[in-house]
Amino acid sequence: MRSSGRNSGRGNHRGAGNGRDDKQKRAGRPRPEERRYQTGTSGGPGGQGGQDGRGSGRGAAARGGAKGGPKQSQTRDGRTAPARSREYETRAEERNRERYAGKKQVQLPKTFPGAEQEGERLQKVLARAGFGSRRACEELIEDARVEVNGSIVLEQGLRVDPATDEIKVDGLTVATQSYQFFSLNKPAGVVSTMEDPDGRQCLGDYVTNRETRLFHVGRLDTETEGVILLTNHGELAHRLTHPRYGVKKTYLAHIVGPIPRDLGKRLKDGIQLEDGYARADHFRVVEQTGKNYLVEVTLHEGRKHIVRRMLAEAGFPVDKLVRVAFGPITLGDQKSGWLRRLSNTEVGMLMNEVDL
Structure with a gap:
């Protein structure tokens, strides 16, 4: 009678019979104390082996048994490779360190792309000085029109120091630094100073929007009109006004x-x-x-x-x-009160006038 009742309970509708047995049926897995982890074989109690004999349950995920054990790697064809212990990996890493510890590091040459090199490329310096695009400056070099420190440049990519090297184009010195050169057609009544304490109109009123501080080269009488040069190149300004150079x-x-x-x-x-x-x-x-x-x-x-x-x-x-x-800077058709930037050729002629 007891066994028949147990059998009849299994056939009842969901919810009937023993409560503990029904919970295990819904869970679909054995009790915790009956579980066994797979180790790659067809499985023991509570395990479900695959067609190739490897477990597909939790034991297969652990690939070796309990937590903390050595994990196994899988090859490209799907087979499981033998596990390597942590001690083996540690010894292999130590051997690699000892093998490469005594090797000298390769010193890359300065011409290696990305390496720090001294100076700037010549075509970049010329482009910044206003001689056109870098390609146009490369054409100047190709035409043998550029010389550095007295020697004509015949190759591209030459590096120069704008602060110390003398660069010339067509025989005229290039102002490679952040120098500015202007010509102002000074009107009558303007004082030849950059600032005037009495509030009179002066040269500084024409260059108030310039970031760099400029100063005038020489002077003109208040009632005299015409060309007056403004620059931030101190040496050039000094030589242009010095009697030794006799600039006309x-x-x-x-x-x-x-x-x-x-x-x-x-x-x-x-x-x-x-x-x-x-x-x-x-x-x-x-x-x-x-x-x-x-x-x-x-x-x-x-x-x-x-x-x-x-x-x-x-x-x-x-x-x-x-x-x-x-000197070589002429008034031309420049209107009274107009300020214009000197061209590279004009700057070169000015410097040539005073041996710069």
């Missing part, structure tokens, strides 16, 4: 005549002023309208009011004076 300045002066034919000769021979003789390098009459004359005077001296004083001493006071050239 050209002026157009409006005077009232008639003037004698020997006026030019007198100016070239020298006019006695209160601070010594002053001599003109060149003189010519540009235009004449009745008694009004427009004359051109070129000289390399830079004394105060020198052109006005020379002509006044000769008997011809100046009504209007314009400086139309400072």
